[in-house]
Amino acid sequence: MILHELLSFELLRVIWWLLLGVLLIGFALTDGFDMGVGAMLPFVGKTDVERRIAINTIGPVWEGNQVWFILGGGAIFAAWPPLYAVSFSGFYLAMFVILAALILRPVAFKYRSKRDSQAWRNGWDWALFIGGAVPALLFGVAVGNVLLGVPFYLTDDLMPMYDGAFYMKFLGLLRPFAIVAGVVSFSMLLMHGAAWLSLKAEGPVAERARRIGTVAGIVAAAGYAICGVWLAFGIEGFRIVGDVVTDGPSNPLMSEVARDASWLQAYSDRPWIIIAPIMGFVGIAMAVLGLRAGREVSTLLWSKLGITGIISSVGLTMFPFILPSTVKPDSSLTVWDSSSSHLTLFVMLVMTVIFMPLILFYTAWVYKVLWGKVTEEDVTSESGHAY
Amino acid sequence: MLDLVELSRLQFAMTAMYHFLFVPLTLGLSVIVAIMETVYVMTNRPIWRQMTKFWGTLFGINFVLGVATGITMEFQFGMNWSYYSHYVGDIFGAPLAIEGLMAFFLEATFVGLFFFGWDKLSKQGHLMVTWLVAIGSNFSALWILIANGWMQNPVGAEFNPQTMRMEMTSFFDVVFNPVAQAKFVHTASAGYVTAAVFVLGVSAWYMLKQRHCELARRSIAVASVFGLASAMSVVMLGDESGYDISENQKMKMAAIEAMWDTQEAPASFTLVGLPNREARETKWAIHVPWAMGLIGTRSLTEEIPGINQLVEENVGRIKNGTIAYDALMQIRANKGVMTDELKAQFEEHSDDLGYAFLLKRYIDDPREATPEQIQQAADDTVPGVFPLFWAFRLMVALGFSFIAVMAYFAYRASFKGMQFPRVALWFAVIIIPTPWIAAELGWFVAEFGRQPWTVDGILPTALSVSHLSVADLLITLAGFVTFYSALFIIEMGLMLKYIRKGPYMDVAETETWMERHEHRLRTHDGKGPFAPTPAE
Incomplete structure (x- = not known):
C-alpha cells in the first residue's frame, strides 16, 4: 500500500496527537457528567425517588458515554503503543483502582433498581458514588504525574522498567501537585454533573445540584490557577536537545532530552496557546454564573467549553512531550518518537474519518430522542423501564 | 510459589x-431478542x-x-503485558481501536434506548x-477475533530493527486473515x-412448572431452530479452524x-x-x-508432522534466530x-528471530547459548499435551451433542404441535451450563495451545510481561478474585x-399499552391483536 504516503508521517503524528486530545475531551464531556452525577448522588437525592431521578437522567446514556474511555484505551494502543505500554503498567495499582471503580459503576446502574430493599439500594448508591468520584479524582492525579514526569525508563530492547517499590505505583502517585490536579479534575466534573442535572432534573434535585456545582466550579478554577502558578515556579519541564527529527523511526531512545526547562516556556514559543487556559477560566466562570442564575442549556455548554480549555491546555503546554521520564529523560515519550508506524496511523485515520461522524450522528440522535426533563412521574410510572 | 510470568498468565486467563x-450470551441473546421483536413488529401480537x-431483561443483566469485565480486557494488555503491547501494538492495537469505533459505540449507545426507548420510539x-x-455486539466479536487471529497466525507484518517491534505491512492481510475469519464465525456461532x-x-x-407456557413454547420454537443452525455452523467452522x-x-x-x-499419510x-x-x-x-489426515490436510497424501519432528525443526529455527539476533545487535x-551486509544477514533469518x-x-544473550539450552528452548515449544488433548475432545463432543438436542426440539416444535415430553424438558434444564463449558474449553485450546508464544513464532510469553513485582500481581489478583466472585x-x-419472577405484568401491561397505542394496532386480518393464535 502506497496510499498512506499521501499524508506525511509528521502530519499523521500531529493529527493523532490531536485525536488523542479529542478522545480525552470527548470522554470528559460525555462520561464526565455521568461521573459528576455519580459523585454527588448521595447528596443531591435525599429520598429514593430523588435519587432515581438523578440516576435516570444518565441511565440511558452512560453506557455509550463510557465507550469514549474504552476507545481512548484502544486508540492509545493503536496509535501510541509505547505510551499504552508504559503508562498503564507504570500506574499499575492506580489503574487497578480505576478499573475496579469503573466496573462497579455499570453494575450499580443496572442492579440498583432490581430489588426494593432500602439497604440494597443505599449500597449501590455508594457504589455509584465511588464509581464516579474515584476515577474523576485519579484521572487528574494521573495527569498531574505526567506533568511532573514518571520514574520509568526503557532498556535497549525498549522494554519499559520502573524505579521504586511496588506500592509507589499507587501511593507514589499521590504527590502534592498531582493531588491538586486531581482536585481540579474532580471538581470540574462535579460542576459538569451539576450542569447536567440542572438541565435534566427539576425541583430539589436540580436545586441541590446547582448549589454543589457552584462551589465545585469555584474550587476547580482556584485549583487550576494554583497548578498554573506551581508550574511557573515549582516544577521543571522537559525539552528535546538538539535537532528535532519529526519523521524518524518511533524509537524514544534516539533523541536526547534534558530536564532543565519550564513547561510554561511553551507560552512564549507559541503564544496563541494562551487561548486554552482562557477558555478554561471563562467557561468555568460562565458555568458558575449560569448555575446560580438557573440557566440550563447554556450552562452545560459553558461547562463543556471550560473542560475543553483545561484539558487542551495540558496537551498544548507539554507538546511535543507525551510522557516524560524522570529517571532517564532520554527515555521520554514524545509525539515524534512514540507513535505507530506510518501505515497504521494512516489506516486508523481512515477508520476514524469514516466512523467518528457516524458515531456523533447517532449519539446526537439518541440524545434528541431522550430530550426533556426526567420527572418524578417518569421514575414512578408502572412501565418499569426506569432504573 | 508462582513467578511473575505465571501470575500474569493466571490473571489474564482468569479475567x-x-x-x-x-460474552457468548450477549452475542446470541441480542440476536434472539431481535428476532422475537421482528416477529412482533410483523404480526403485532403482544405475546411477542x-x-x-x-428475554431483553435477562439480556440486560x-x-x-x-x-x-470488558473494560479490564481493554487495559490489561498495557498493565500486565507491556512488552507485548510495545512489540505488537502497531498491529494488534488497530483492531481493538476499530472495535471501539465501529462496534462498541454502536451497541453501547443503542442499548440504553433498547431499555428506555419503548415509549419514546415507534x-x-x-x-x-x-x-x-x-x-x-457481533461486530465487536469480529474485531476482537481479528486481533486474536493475528496472535495465532501473524500475517501482514514484519520486524523493524530500528523500532524493535513488529510493524504492519498490510492491513488487508490482517483483516482477511483466514484464521481470524474462521474463528469469528466459530465464536459467534458458539x-x-x-x-x-x-x-x-x-x-x-x-x-x-406450567407457567407462562405460551411464552415458553414460542421461545423454544425460536431457540431450537436458531440453535440448530448455529450448532451446525459451530462444528463446521470448528473444522475449518482445525484445517x-x-x-x-x-x-x-x-x-x-x-x-x-x-x-x-493419511494419518489416523x-x-x-x-x-x-x-x-x-x-x-x-x-x-x-x-x-x-482427512481433517488436517483434506487429502490422503499430505503428511502431518509429529511433535518430535517439530521439536527437531525448532532447534534449527532457534539457531537461525540467533543469527538474526546477532545482526540486530550489530x-x-x-x-x-x-x-547492506547486515540487512541481508538479518532479513535472511528474521522469520526466526522470535x-x-x-x-x-x-540466558541474557541468545548468541551465547549452549546446545543444551537450545534443546531446552526447543522442548519448551511443546504445549501441555494432555490438557489440550482432552479439552479438545470434550469440546467437540459437546458441539455434536448440541446439534442433536437442537434438532430434537426443532422437530418437536415444528411437527409435533410444540408438545414436549417432560423428560426432554428436564434434560433441557440440566444442560444449561454446558455451552459455557464448551466455549471456555475452546478458548483454552486456542490460547493454551499457542504456548509458549503470545504471538505464534514471534514473541514468547515469558518476554511479553510487564516488569511488575510479584506483590503487585498478588494484590490485583486477590482484588479481581474477590471482586469478580x-x-x-x-x-x-x-x-x-x-427468571422466577417471569415476564413482567403479563396482562395489565399489555392492556395499558393497548390503550395508549390503539391507533397503531391494525393487524392484517382485521381481527385485532388479541385474536387467538393457532397454537392457543
Missing part, C-alpha cells in the same frame, strides 16, 4: 475466561412483545457484566435499535448456541492430537487415550484410521544504521430472581 462467561421484553424505530445492538441453550432451558423450566491450525500452527495441532511422531485420528509428555507416547489409544551498535527470544528464559454471586442471584 478473560470470566469475561467470556457473559412480552417475549422481547422478558448479563450484558452489563460483559461490558464491565415500533419500527425500536426494532431498528434492537438490531443495531445485535449487530454492534455464542448463538449458548443463548439458544439458555432460552431453551429456561423455557423448558416454565413448561415443567487452518494445521496449516499455520503445526505444533498446536500435533499437541491437540497427541501425535508424537509423524505418521505416513486418536479418538481417546492417555498422552504422557515425559515418555512422549499415548497410552490406551484408540485410533480411527485415515481420519486425521545494527543497534551501529546506531540503527543498516549496512525463536532466539525463547532462549532469553535461560462477588459480582458473579450478585449476577446469578438477579438472573434467578428474574
Whole structure:
C-alpha cells in the first residue's frame, strides 16, 4: 500500500496527537457528567425517588458515554503503543483502582433498581458514588504525574522498567501537585454533573445540584490557577536537545532530552496557546454564573467549553512531550518518537474519518430522542423501564 | 510459589475466561431478542412483545457484566503485558481501536434506548435499535477475533530493527486473515448456541412448572431452530479452524492430537487415550484410521508432522534466530544504521528471530547459548499435551451433542404441535451450563495451545510481561478474585430472581399499552391483536 504516503508521517503524528486530545475531551464531556452525577448522588437525592431521578437522567446514556474511555484505551494502543505500554503498567495499582471503580459503576446502574430493599439500594448508591468520584479524582492525579514526569525508563530492547517499590505505583502517585490536579479534575466534573442535572432534573434535585456545582466550579478554577502558578515556579519541564527529527523511526531512545526547562516556556514559543487556559477560566466562570442564575442549556455548554480549555491546555503546554521520564529523560515519550508506524496511523485515520461522524450522528440522535426533563412521574410510572 | 510470568498468565486467563462467561450470551441473546421483536413488529401480537421484553431483561443483566469485565480486557494488555503491547501494538492495537469505533459505540449507545426507548420510539424505530445492538455486539466479536487471529497466525507484518517491534505491512492481510475469519464465525456461532441453550432451558423450566407456557413454547420454537443452525455452523467452522491450525500452527495441532511422531499419510485420528509428555507416547489409544489426515490436510497424501519432528525443526529455527539476533545487535551498535551486509544477514533469518527470544528464559544473550539450552528452548515449544488433548475432545463432543438436542426440539416444535415430553424438558434444564463449558474449553485450546508464544513464532510469553513485582500481581489478583466472585454471586442471584419472577405484568401491561397505542394496532386480518393464535 502506497496510499498512506499521501499524508506525511509528521502530519499523521500531529493529527493523532490531536485525536488523542479529542478522545480525552470527548470522554470528559460525555462520561464526565455521568461521573459528576455519580459523585454527588448521595447528596443531591435525599429520598429514593430523588435519587432515581438523578440516576435516570444518565441511565440511558452512560453506557455509550463510557465507550469514549474504552476507545481512548484502544486508540492509545493503536496509535501510541509505547505510551499504552508504559503508562498503564507504570500506574499499575492506580489503574487497578480505576478499573475496579469503573466496573462497579455499570453494575450499580443496572442492579440498583432490581430489588426494593432500602439497604440494597443505599449500597449501590455508594457504589455509584465511588464509581464516579474515584476515577474523576485519579484521572487528574494521573495527569498531574505526567506533568511532573514518571520514574520509568526503557532498556535497549525498549522494554519499559520502573524505579521504586511496588506500592509507589499507587501511593507514589499521590504527590502534592498531582493531588491538586486531581482536585481540579474532580471538581470540574462535579460542576459538569451539576450542569447536567440542572438541565435534566427539576425541583430539589436540580436545586441541590446547582448549589454543589457552584462551589465545585469555584474550587476547580482556584485549583487550576494554583497548578498554573506551581508550574511557573515549582516544577521543571522537559525539552528535546538538539535537532528535532519529526519523521524518524518511533524509537524514544534516539533523541536526547534534558530536564532543565519550564513547561510554561511553551507560552512564549507559541503564544496563541494562551487561548486554552482562557477558555478554561471563562467557561468555568460562565458555568458558575449560569448555575446560580438557573440557566440550563447554556450552562452545560459553558461547562463543556471550560473542560475543553483545561484539558487542551495540558496537551498544548507539554507538546511535543507525551510522557516524560524522570529517571532517564532520554527515555521520554514524545509525539515524534512514540507513535505507530506510518501505515497504521494512516489506516486508523481512515477508520476514524469514516466512523467518528457516524458515531456523533447517532449519539446526537439518541440524545434528541431522550430530550426533556426526567420527572418524578417518569421514575414512578408502572412501565418499569426506569432504573 | 508462582513467578511473575505465571501470575500474569493466571490473571489474564482468569479475567478473560470470566469475561467470556457473559460474552457468548450477549452475542446470541441480542440476536434472539431481535428476532422475537421482528416477529412482533410483523404480526403485532403482544405475546411477542412480552417475549422481547422478558428475554431483553435477562439480556440486560448479563450484558452489563460483559461490558464491565470488558473494560479490564481493554487495559490489561498495557498493565500486565507491556512488552507485548510495545512489540505488537502497531498491529494488534488497530483492531481493538476499530472495535471501539465501529462496534462498541454502536451497541453501547443503542442499548440504553433498547431499555428506555419503548415509549419514546415507534415500533419500527425500536426494532431498528434492537438490531443495531445485535449487530454492534457481533461486530465487536469480529474485531476482537481479528486481533486474536493475528496472535495465532501473524500475517501482514514484519520486524523493524530500528523500532524493535513488529510493524504492519498490510492491513488487508490482517483483516482477511483466514484464521481470524474462521474463528469469528466459530465464536459467534458458539455464542448463538449458548443463548439458544439458555432460552431453551429456561423455557423448558416454565413448561415443567406450567407457567407462562405460551411464552415458553414460542421461545423454544425460536431457540431450537436458531440453535440448530448455529450448532451446525459451530462444528463446521470448528473444522475449518482445525484445517487452518494445521496449516499455520503445526505444533498446536500435533499437541491437540497427541501425535508424537509423524505418521505416513493419511494419518489416523486418536479418538481417546492417555498422552504422557515425559515418555512422549499415548497410552490406551484408540485410533480411527485415515481420519486425521482427512481433517488436517483434506487429502490422503499430505503428511502431518509429529511433535518430535517439530521439536527437531525448532532447534534449527532457534539457531537461525540467533543469527538474526546477532545482526540486530550489530545494527543497534551501529546506531540503527543498516549496512547492506547486515540487512541481508538479518532479513535472511528474521522469520526466526522470535525463536532466539525463547532462549532469553535461560540466558541474557541468545548468541551465547549452549546446545543444551537450545534443546531446552526447543522442548519448551511443546504445549501441555494432555490438557489440550482432552479439552479438545470434550469440546467437540459437546458441539455434536448440541446439534442433536437442537434438532430434537426443532422437530418437536415444528411437527409435533410444540408438545414436549417432560423428560426432554428436564434434560433441557440440566444442560444449561454446558455451552459455557464448551466455549471456555475452546478458548483454552486456542490460547493454551499457542504456548509458549503470545504471538505464534514471534514473541514468547515469558518476554511479553510487564516488569511488575510479584506483590503487585498478588494484590490485583486477590482484588479481581474477590471482586469478580462477588459480582458473579450478585449476577446469578438477579438472573434467578428474574427468571422466577417471569415476564413482567403479563396482562395489565399489555392492556395499558393497548390503550395508549390503539391507533397503531391494525393487524392484517382485521381481527385485532388479541385474536387467538393457532397454537392457543
